[in-house]
Amino acid sequence: MTLREALAHLQGKGLDRIDAQMLLLLALGRGAHERAWLMAHDGDALDASTTARLDALAQRRADGEPMAYLRGDQEFFGLTLQVDARVLVPRSDTETLVSWAIARFDHFPGPTRVLDLGTGSGAIALAIKAQRPAACVFATDASDGALCVARRNAGRLGLAVDFLPGHWIAAVPGQRFHIIASNPPYIAEGDIHLAALGHEPVSALTAGADGLDDIRHIVAHAHEALHPGGWLLLEHGHDQAPAVRELLRAAGFEQVDSRADLAGIARCSGGQWPQRR
Ligand SMILES: C[S@@+](CC[C@H](N)C(=O)[O-])C[C@H]1O[C@@H](n2cnc3c(N)ncnc32)[C@H](O)[C@@H]1O
Structure with missing residues (x-):
């Protein structure tokens, strides 16, 4: 079978063209940026071991496994993060939350202390540290597997973030931050x-x-870990913005507002803990 025939075979099984090209490049041990190479070599024959690798990858993809797990990495805010089944695949929606957190930096004198709650692959914490190297960035997760992935990403990228295990704010007892950013679980069971x-x-x-x-839970407890004037910024579902803004106001946050993702949907909400209370 030639590369051209392999691509046609994958597309015939329902894969779109880009996914088919990505799987073929993976099976060949080539990078995602080598699509031009594929086109230039589409008459080349696939050997038996590459064909076996391609079949296994195509089966995993057909079973619904994200491309990011098959590749083993995902781009996020200009960083290449390694990912596996222990962590959520970072989504481009979450870049809205990172941009909002970075825009809050101007409000504080001295090194800004940032906390990423539920860090997963480390996406939010690492993106903020990469953009604002002087910040003191902490990140937590309840999953040891996720923290292992996040720490490895930080080491590979040379970004100094403190990763701590534990249940939301309880992971940082007695500590205070200027910005808490979180993309927590927010899908309804069922x-x-x-x-x-x-x-x-x-x-x-x-x-x-x-x-x-x-x-x-996070909205109710965030003030225990916020400096006066600090910000809590949360990602949430596409239809949850009014409910999250109401929770923030009821908990005593001020300047409560939302930010829209690239599709114009309010996907993050946040507020400022009062200077005096
Ligand atoms: C939606 S994922 C977000 C991952 C990452 N921040 C991102 O944006 O790609 C939520 C994360 O919260 C973590 N988590 C769930 N319950 C938690 C808890 N009680 N305390 C701390 N982290 C928790 C999960 O393990 C998971 O990594």
Whole structure:
């Protein structure tokens, strides 16, 4: 079978063209940027071991496994993060939260202390540290597997972030931060979209009957870890912005607002803990 025939075979099985090219490059041990090479060599024959690798990858993809797990990495805010089934695949939606957190930096004198709650692959914490190297960045997760992935990403990228295990704010007892950013689980148990996310850790996805259990907990306790005037910024579901803003106001946050993702949907909400209370 030639490369051209292999691509046609994969597309015939329902894969789109880009996915088919990516799987073929992976099976060949080539980088994702080598699509031009594929076109220039589409008459080359596939050997038996490459064909076996391609079949195995195509089966995993057909079973719904994200391309990022097959590749082993995902781009996020200009960083290449290694990912596996222990962590959520970082989404481009979350870049809105990172941009918002970075925009808050001007509000504080001296080194800004930042906390990323539920760091997964380390995406938010590492992106902020890469953009603001002088910041003191901390990140937590309840999953040891996730912390292992995040620490390895930090080491590979040479970014100094403190990773701590534990349940939300309880992981940083007695510490105070200027910015807390979090992309917690926010999908309702039983939501139909979970079926398409079956390869990602359920502990990274669901949060109670309405999806707001973890956000409610974080909003209620964040003030214990915020400096006066500090900000809590949260990612949430596409239809949760009004509910999250209401939770923030009810907990005593001021300047409560939301930020839209690239599709114009309010996907992050946050507020400032008062200077005096
Ligand atoms: C939606 S994922 C976000 C991962 C990463 N921040 C990102 O944006 O790609 C939520 C993360 O919260 C973590 N998590 C879930 N429950 C937690 C808890 N009680 N305390 C701390 N982290 C928790 C999960 O392990 C998971 O890594």
